[in-house]
Amino acid sequence: MRALVLRAANTPFELVDMPDPIAGPGEAVARVLACGCGLTIQHYKAGRMRLAFPRIIGHEITGEIVEIGAGVTSLKVGDPVTAYYYLNCGHCRYCLSNLEPLCDNLNGLVGKECDGGYAQYIKLPARNFICLPEGLDYKAHPAEIGVVTDALATPYKVLKRARIRAGESVAVFGAGGGLGIHQVMMANWAGARVIAVDIAKDKFAACRKAGAHEIVDASKDDVVEALKDLTGGRGVDVAVDYVSSTATLEAGAKALGKRGRLVTLGGAGKPFQLSAKDLLHKEQQILGSRYVTRIEVIESLELVARGEVWPLVSEIRPMEQAEELHALVENGKVTGRAALRIT
Numbered sequence: 001m002r003a004l005v006l007r008a009a010n011t012p013f014e015l016v017d018m019p020d021p022i023a024g025p026g027e028a029v030a031r032v033l034a035c036g037c038g039l040t041i042q043h044y045k046a047g048r049m050r051l052a053f054p055r056i057i058g059h060e061i062t063g064e065i066v067e068i069g070a071g072v073t074s075l076k077v078g079d080p081v082t083a084y085y086y087l088n089c090g091h092c093r094y095c096l097s098n099l100e101p102l103c104d105n106l107n108g109l110v111g112k113e114c115d116g117g118y119a120q121y122i123k124l125p126a127r128n129f130i131c132l133p134e135g136l137d138y139k140a141h142p143a144e145i146g147v148v149t150d151a152l153a154t155p156y157k158v159l160k161r162a163r164i165r166a167g168e169s170v171a172v173f174g175a176g177g178g179l180g181i182h183q184v185m186m187a188n189w190a191g192a193r194v195i196a197v198d199i200a201k202d203k204f205a206a207c208r209k210a211g212a213h214e215i216v217d218a219s220k221d222d223v224v225e226a227l228k229d230l231t232g233g234r235g236v237d238v239a240v241d242y243v244s245s246t247a248t249l250e251a252g253a254k255a256l257g258k259r260g261r262l263v264t265l266g267g268a269g270k271p272f273q274l275s276a277k278d279l280l281h282k283e284q285q286i287l288g289s290r291y292v293t294r295i296e297v298i299e300s301l302e303l304v305a306r307g308e309v310w311p312l313v314s315e316i317r318p319m320e321q322a323e324e325l326h327a328l329v330e331n332g333k334v335t336g337r338a339a340l341r342i343t
Ligand SMILES: [Zn+2]
Pocket: 088, 089, 090, 091, 092, 093, 094, 095, 096, 102, 103, 104, 105, 106
């Protein structure tokens, strides 16, 4: 098969021919049609997140099952699939409680601890393949369908985690990013009043198109003041922070109104300060939101199948242009998601 292999941190992809993977017991192999290219996997490539080399990265796939290993009953050859990102155990307390991202025995991530989707074929534990629901034209739109498993499902899960309701105000920090813009889209779909917060002026038009009702330019405005002004001084009901730096988390916390919820995801995990008095007096909540469960992937795919939302993939390139595509992602030049067409 043709595969894009990384041999060391911060080095170019090598497009090589290598043996096709073979499904062992409990495993399956899919032919990959497309694979999303987000900032997380660029972090791997650039050496900002640790990776064991050589490695084939990528996890936001659309594919078709071509081989199943012994004992696999959940899949058959020809099934259209996407991949679940986490290699969770399936049997610990958290997996059994439908909280798979919190698995006690997490074995790693697809495209990090095992080879991923930047190749013509991908082998995974069978339970990491999720069959696509009816009604998705995955052959015509493999890139868009592929990114649902992360870029759309992660914001979808945040709607539930933060209990976002129609009519509430939702500020999205990092709204111009690949996940942020889909959060704008999903919060709009949920009936919220969406306020996009970002420093990248060139993404503001896309934020509006994705469903933002208001824009706060964090490069020049005082974000807390702007969010208070836009909500009649009350503060926002929800702040979703895809930047999650100390500064953005502190701004998000200060901008919350009564019963406000701050959601952190992404970022470097640094400490931040907030007012315990506000938490108490305004009954506020601070929440983390980690990836998604399988059913949230399926529900997100069903939303797309029903035409409720459509993933924003603005750059689709062949495997030969993986290096150029990653340079665009590295430099923040992609609106929404980028993806590779795998042939
Ligand atoms: Zn588990």
